[in-house]
Amino acid sequence: MWGLAMAINADRRRTEGTRAGAAHVARLARYPDTALFWFRIGNYPHLVAAYGQELASEAVATAHDHIARLVQDNGTMETCRADVLEVRIKRGTRLGDTMTPASGAAWAATVCEAIPLLAFASKAGPIHVWVSACWSIFTPESDSGESDSGEDASSPGDVSEWMFPFVGALPEYGEEAERYRADMAIVSHALTALKSMRDGTAGSGGLRPFWQKVRCADSGVTRYFEALARLSDSKGLPERPGTxxxxxxxxxxxxxxxxxxxRQVIAELERSEDIQIAVNLSALSLSDDPWWDDIRSTLRRNGHIARRLLLEITETASFPKVSDAVRFVDTMRRLGCGIVLDDFGTGYASVRQLLAFAPDIIKIDSLFLRRATASERGRAIFVSLAQLAKSISATVVAEGVETSQHRNIALEAGVNWQQGYLWGQPCGCRPRPYVADGLPQPPETSRGWQCAPEPSLRFVQ
Structure with a gap:
C-alpha cells in the first residue's frame, strides 16, 4: 500500500511542478537581472497529517531560517505559500555575480541536500523536512554549454522543472500517522549520523560503509565487495542493521x-585501484537530477573508477516511474558502471522490467535459499529461479549463504557466486586489495561493463 502511495504521490508532484513552473514565468519580468529560486517543503502535507498544523508550520519556518543563512546578504526571500519560499539572488552580490544556469543548479542541489539533514526539535520528537526546488537564472548573459546529464543548459529566463521531487507516502490519520512518527525518529537517528560523517564530527561512530565479499564457492575467488551502510557506535562497532x-x-x-x-565508494575506489565494489541504490533513487552531476562528472573523467563501480538496485520499494529508472541505468552504464539487481524474486519489478534494465549481475534473495533447506518444493523453486536469472544475466549470485548446506544447494543449482556469513561477515576495515593478473576490462561495446564469468582475482587471506 505504501509503495503504491509513493508512486501516486510522485506522479502528482510532477504534475504540480509543471503547473508551478508555468506560474513562476510571470514573475520573471518583475525581477530582471536576478536569479530566482523556489524551494518547496515536499513533505509538508505529510507533516501536517502526522504532527498537526502547528508543528508542521514550525518545522517549515525553521527550514526557511536555515535557507536564509545560506543566502546571507546575497538576496532576498519571500514566502509564496505555506510550503514554498522564493529566493531572489541579484547581480552585484558575491553569489549573484558568479551565477550561471549550471552553478545555479548546483547551488540549489546543495541547499536541497543540506536542509533535510537538519533536525527540528519538537515536543513530538525530531522532525526533518524534504526540500524540492525549481529555478530560473534570468541573466543577460549565460553559459551555453551542456550539463553533466548531456542535456542543454537552461536558457536565461527558462524555469526548470521541480527537481529533487519528494516520493514519500502520505500517511492517513490514526495508526499510519503514529507509524510515520515512529519512522521519523528512526530516520532522524540515521540522518544525524550521516550529517556527522559529512561534517567530520563522527569520531569512531556515525554511518559508514561495511564491506562484504562475494566469492566463488568452487575456487575461493573474490569477485567484488558489497558496501553496506551501517550505523556504528562510538567504538566503531556496527549496530544491528534493523529496519x-x-x-x-x-x-x-x-x-x-x-x-x-x-560518494564513499568512489572515494574508496580512488584509493584502491585493484578492487571492485558494489553499492546499493534504492528504486527511489533512480532519477536523473542535478544531485548526480558531480558523480557523473567524476566517473566521466575517471573511467578506471567507473569500470570498477557496480550499482546494486534494491527493490524494497517500487519504482516511481520505470522509464526514468531505465534512463538512469542506461546513463550510468554508458559511463562504464556495472548494474546489479538485488532482491531477485521478492522485488516489485516484473520480468519485462528486468529485461529493460539488462542487469550484468542478478542476486537471488536469501529467502529462497532458506526455503530450499526446508522442503523439496522450496529447493525446486530455488532451482527454477536460478535458471530464470541465468536466462537474463550472465552472472548470478546466491545471497544468504550461511552454512555448508546453503553452499551445496546453490552449487547444485549452478550458482557458484555466493555471498553470506559462510564467506565472511561485513567488516568495517577497508577492503583489502586483490593480488591479480589484472581486473577484467569492459568490452568495447556501447553497453559498457560486463561481468566476466570467472575473473582471475584472488583475495589475500
Missing amino acids: YILSMERLGFVRLLDLFMV
Missing part, C-alpha cells in the same frame, strides 16, 4: 543515504 533503510524509503529520505554511500 532504518525501510523507514528512510517510506518517508522518502533514502536518496540522501544512497548519494552518501556512492
